[in-house]
Amino acid sequence: MKTQVKALVVGGGAIGTSIAYHLARAGWSDVMLIERDELTSGSTWHAAGLLPLFNMSYATTHIHQYSVEFYKTLEEETGLNPGFFIVGNLRMAQTQARMDEYMLYAATAETCGVPYEWMTPDAIKERWPLVRTEDLEGAIYHPTDGYINPADLTMAMAKGARQRGVAIERKWQADGFEWKGDHWDVTLTKMIERGGNLVPGEEQVVVSAEHVVTASGNHAQRTAKMLGIKMPAIPVEHQFIVTEPDPALVAYRKAGGAEHPVLRDADAKWYVREERGGWILGPYERNAPARFEYGVPDSFRADLFPLDLERIEEEYMSMIHRIPSSEEVGLKDDFNGPICYTPDGNPLVGPAPGLRNMWLAEGFSFGITAAGGTGHYLAQLMVGGEAEIDMASLDPKRFSQSWMTTEFAARKNEEAYDHVYILHHPDEERPAARPLRTAPAYDRQKALGAQFGWVNGWERPNYYGPLDAPESFDHDARSFRRGGWWQYAVEEAKAIREGVGLIDASAFTKHVVKGPGATAFLDWFTCNKLPRVGRINLTYALTDHGTTRTEYTIVRIKEHEYYCVSSGGWTEYDGDYLRKAAADKAGEFGYIEIQDVTTQWGVFAIAGPKxxxxxxxxxxxxxxxxALSNKRFPWLSARPIELGMCPVNAIRVAYTGELGWELHHPIEMQNYLWDLLLAAGEKHGLKLVGARAQNWLRQEKSYRAFGNELGRDATPLEADLPRFVDLDKEFHGKAAMEATGIRSKCVTLLIDGPEDADPWGREALYLPDAPLRGDGGTRVGRLTSGGYSVAFGKSIGMGYVKPDQAKVGQKLLVRMQDKLWPAEVVEDSPYDPTNANIRVDG
Known part of the structure; x- marks a missing residue:
């Protein structure tokens, strides 16, 4: 066994073998993979091997698409057939709401180049007569999809990895990780068989590795404890059953019928595919329990749990309804095994929080589908410093170390399993483990009709619904069109444009950066000029590749003390990057102190002409x-004020594009300040405003949002933000940013869309220059944000297009509800482009 390697991959399932393969393919010749048992002995061996392309996440869709294409190449490279059966994937819909979901997904799929077809119930019945279709609305069909043999796939990737120089060692368990300043010392223990169990033996080896990747699957909690971090990757039971041969299916195939695609009846919460003349049924039932919250027992190897048929009875009966010939078929085999989940259903892929050269690839609920793409894009991150797609939505630090617990992860993971086949509305809010993090004013807001969203654990008002709502009004109703909340958001947006509104923005991430080296560090760390004392600037921290890593509003408190505000959903993500960068530069710039003060300061944003x-x-x-005049308190300045008895650090800035201030206040005084402002605002018509109206308003001002327009796949110049980039100074990522050039450009569009819907920011953009399914043209970009504009009375969106299509007045088409709607590129900040309202004196 090697004792010194460039990269050590821990875990020999489909994920680990793919990562090892792709690291070697990317040029790292000295890679070793270890597996505590046999390859595929974790969740891989009992996976059903499906390859579902359907995903609402841009990054995950790219990952799944890469996997499907990559798996087709393995046999030619390795001589091993991974058992890839390209039979297609048919997602059926029993309701129009489900078809609406598929239409939104289809728009996302187009931006990633994923092919699909629409099918009517009659077309389904004609092609696959065993399927009952009279109660269906239709279906979306992926012809390039199918299923694969997980064990054969893993072995093919393992052989490909070996051919590229990867060493694969079985029956070695990682029992300790120690960072030595420039490498990891990983203690490995030889595992031995004893009484049918796999137990640690006496033999141990220490392997030095510059980089370590953990792909430990169901053992993620054990891995996390050894690393001293938290990972919300906890398995949930997943059952599937295999039937005896179905005579009707056997006869259909014998008569020349094509193999059925993987059938998914999302409204019935199951998938079905053919298996040796019978059927495999995989349900996603309610009340599937989390397992191994504190670690996998040593006695659990390639084992299963007892089947709980009562729990899946509803799904089983619905399969019989959909495929009537299956009613008389007996059960041949059953599986109930652990499948890892995370609270949002997406895996944890990227750098471990607080650690150097430690990479996580954990929490894969669809590991076979994601394995190829995860290996490819994670290798790009590790070898090249950045992936070609923005991987932030999968970053492990989206779940903060400061508040996440095992109980939270277990309950949310059970919910994620239960929600696999629910309608994935863009305005979806999941209820488990809520409320958890609440600002002091939460109860007051709830009493006033606040309907809350979830941001990094925080409860944040999305909108304020009617207190006297009739019983028929459902605050929890979601829609792919304009939901019940839409009109309330419209009124809130109008209130800020015409009067005055109050927004709770306490979830904002807040860091204090100070010390003798703070100024030199932040000047290098961010791309804009640093503000003078008492002033603020909007700026960006860049990646090594010159793309946008983080957006900051920086307030200069003192000569060498700064208050840095960033997105509320990315506290750990921003803080980890900031701390690591400061530590790297401390020797050059001097002492730098960084404090996360997010929970110490509440924020109310008050905005509008009044x-x-x-x-x-x-x-x-x-x-x-x-006191609040332009002379004493100019735009883009900050100073302490007193509101009643509450000391406030006020910042004259407004994300809504109106006259306004952010009122940063001691969190313990929040209720006092809330009551004070509401009482003062009553005679001026103050209205409470939620995040959805604020999101619309910021698009009218073309304010880019991190995670939407701003991310690691575009530079600030591509985001069309040259005014926030000081090219006269040197800063991290500058040379790479300039070398990248302008591959695409961010624009704002006004859209003449349907009367009952607005874009969500996932839609494809086209030129109206050539036939596309009879109604469109050439795809030239995608939306990254969408909503409704109260100023213009129509839909609005922001997105990226090719530079040639970014000029004002450019006519485009937006795909919504499977139709193409006219849109036009407008000037940046179409509402109040001169900022007269923001600067108004008084």
Whole structure:
């Protein structure tokens, strides 16, 4: 066994073998993979081998698409057939709402180049007569999809890895990780058979590895404990059953009938595929329990749990309804094994929080589908420093180390399993483990009709519904069109444009950066000029490749003290990057102190033409009439003020594009300040406003949002933000940004869409220049945000197009509900482009 390697991969399932293969293919010749048992002995061996391309995530869709294409190449390279059966994937819909979901997904699929077809119930019946279709609305069909043999796939990737120089060692368990400053020392223990169990033997080896990747599957909790971190990757029971041969199916195939595609009846919560003349049924039932919350017992190897047929009875009966010939068929085999999940159903892929050169690839509920693409894109991250797609949505640090617990992960993972086949509305809010993180004003907001969204564990008002709503009004109703909440968001947006509104933005991430090296560090770390004391600047931290890693609003408190505000959903993600970068530069710039003060400061954003009228009621100043004037408190400045008895660090900035301030206040005084502002605002018509209206308003101002327009697949210049980039100074990522050029460009569009729907920011953009299914043209880009504009009375969106199509006045088409709707590129900040409203004096 090697004792010194470039990269050590821990885990020999489909994920681990793919990562080892792709690291070697990317040029790392000295790679070793270890497996505590046999290859495929974890969840891989009992996986059903399906390859579902359907996914609402842009990054995950790319990962799945890569896998499907990659698996087709393995036999030619390795001589091993991975058992890939390209039979297609048919997702059936019993309701129009489900078809709406498929239409939104289809728009996302087009942006990633995933082919699909629409099928009517009659067309399904004609092609696959064993399927009952009279109660279906239709289906979406992926002809390139199918299923694969997980064990054969893993062995093919393992052989391909060996051919590229990867060493694969079985029956070795990782029992300790120690960072030595420039490499990891990993203690490995030889596993031996004893009484049918696999137990640690006496033999141990220490392997030095520059990089370590953990792909430990069901053993993720054990791995996390050894690393001293938290990972919300916990398995949930998943059952599937195999029937005896179905005579009707056997006869159909004998008569020349084509193999059925993988059938998915999402409304019935199951998948079905053919298996040796019978059927495999895989249900996603309610009440499937989480397992191994604190680690996998040593006695559990390639084992299964007892089958619980009562739990899946409803799904089993619905299979009989959909495929009537299966009613008389007996059960041949059954499986109930652990499948790892995460709270949002997406895997954990990327750098481990707080650790150097430690990479996680854990929590894969669809591991066979994701294995190829995960290996490919993670290898890009490790070898090249960045992937060609933005992987932030899969980053392990999206679940914060500071508040995440085992109980939270277990309950959310059970929910994620149960929600595999629910309608995935873009405005979906899942209820498990909520409320958990609440700002002090939560109860007051709830009493006033707030309907909350979930952001990094925080409860944040999405909108304020009616207190006197009739019983027929469902606050929990979701839609792929304009839901019940839409009209309330419209009124909230109008209130800010015409009067005054109050938004709770306490979830914002907040860091204090100070010390003798703080100024030099932040000047290098971010691309814009640093503000003067008492002023603010919007700026970006870049990746090594010059793309956008983080967006910051920086307030300069003192000469060498800064208050840095970033997105509320990315606290751990931003903080980890900031701390690691500062540590790397401390020797060059001097002492730098970084404090996460997110939970110490609440934030209320007050905005609208009447904002000064409200604040003048409560500000304590020698001259309250001028305290908020342009002279004393100019736009893009910050200073301490007193509102009643509450000390406030006020920042004159508004994400909504109106006159406004962010009121950063001690969190323990939040209820006092809330009551004070509401009382003062009553006579001025103050309205409470949620995040959905705010999202619409920021698009009217073309304000880019991190995770939407801003990310690791585009530079600030491609985001069309040159005013926030100081090319006269040197900063991290500058040379790479300039070398990248402008591959695509961010634009704002006004859209003449359907009367009952707005875009969600996942839709494809086209030129109206050539036939596309009879109604469109050439695809030139995609939306990254979408919504409704109260200023223009129509849909609005932001997105990326090829530079040639980014000019103002360019006519485009947006795919919504499987139709193409006219759109036009408009000037940046179409509402109040001169910022007159923001700068208004008073």
């Amino acid at each position: 904002t000064r009228d409200v604040l003048k009621e409560v500000i304590r100043d020698a001259d309250p009439d001028t």
